[in-house]
Amino acid sequence: MILSDLVERFGHHPLGIGQEIGRMVTTPGLDNPPLNITEKELTRGLRYVAVEAPSGIRGRMGVLGPLVEQAEAAIVVKNADYAFGCSGCARANIQLIYMLRRKKIPTLEIEYPKTREEAKVMVKRVVDFLRGLGGTNG
Template sequence: MKIALIPEGGVLITNLIYKNGHTPLQMYNMSPEKAREKDPYDEEVIDYDSELYNLNGSKVQKGNKYVGTEVPSGIKGRLTLADHIIQKAEAAIILGRAPKERTKMYDRLNSTILLYGGIGAGNFPKFLAYQLRKKNIPRLEMAYPTNRHELIRIFERTNNFLQNLEKYPKNYVSNDDHITTDGTPYKEKIAVEELKKIIKDIQ
């Protein structure tokens, strides 16, 4: 099956998708087969068969159908590159946004390579996740790991999801971490009266 991954390009989860017999959908993609066939002495690394390089004419405006005119052109451009992901996705794996206040397990480079890939930034993952959630496809949504145990758990949950994917109904959703569109776990808001009581107690 064709799997959309947010954020796309993370090496570890991408490899799990391949190992379980599925195909990750990415804006820029070079399959393991193409990588193996590539001449190691050839400095040409561009895969001209990918969506990134075969867009022309009206194709460059594909992203406009997903958002309004007020959305920045950078978001529209990335949605154009992700159009085939939205259209072809048969399942989705969504990894939440990294918390600002966290103990980092890896430096920025390794964290990017292992989990987050290198394409897309800012609000783009939110727009892509929103479009995928509108589709009737199985989804696995997980919070960003903040320690070794959570990282291992992500691999276990991803493997389990991929191995049982064909058994799930089309509307299957696993979101035990309660990830919101913002990419963070849902936090229950405090009622106004409760807030007043807290302030009164402090005073």
Template sequence: MKVFIDPPNSLVLYDLVERFGHQPLSAMAAIQERVDNLEVDMPPMNVSLDDVVKGLKYAGVEVPSGIRGRLALWGPMIEEADAAIIMDDCPYSFGCVGCERSNLMVKYLIKRRGIPALHVSYPEDDEQATNFVAQTKEFLEGLQ
């Protein structure tokens, strides 16, 4: 099944989803699609004005362009996802996920889709990490 990960560029979540037999939907895939598009020449990410305009589907014009551009990339993946794993209190989220307002909107869009969604906490010690891995594994194995 297709599992959206949030933060969408997380190594740990991507790895676990794949490890336990599902297809992660990630920021990297959305960006690769653009980077490999030879018809657009807007490096570094080839996110074009068209993308930002498409973001209007998720947020109005009064919302900053960076948010609309992000939602234009993550939004379609959330629509495509069968399930989602969300790390709620992630202490690191730079770059792709550097805008907190976009991150909040992503969580809301997942909720609105009504797909099975697992909220996990960032582990702070080995015990919590074991719990985090076990919880993620049980959720992914439970997806039919």
């Protein structure tokens, strides 16, 4: 949420998982899923990870992979709390960072702040990065 808000605040469009999930769970169809993943996403996930990868990662990559393809720049926040998610989330996260590095788009790597000073540095780095990319407020 913090990153998505900061990106929007400084005139860029964040590619968040929320909008993808929203599209999936509110679009009526035969495969209207009980949750948010259908066979289509699992198959699409194979474009990004091997077939041996656990289905949790494949499903996540089926949703997140196309977002990486659309991305023109990326901000990676490291050192997330344990509440970030399960092991599937963590592994999919590693795969995403790998994809971002291979894509060679402008990427900023920061950490979650723990003190006021760290927060000032974090926000300053994000703002400078976003302004460097251009945009409506940049």
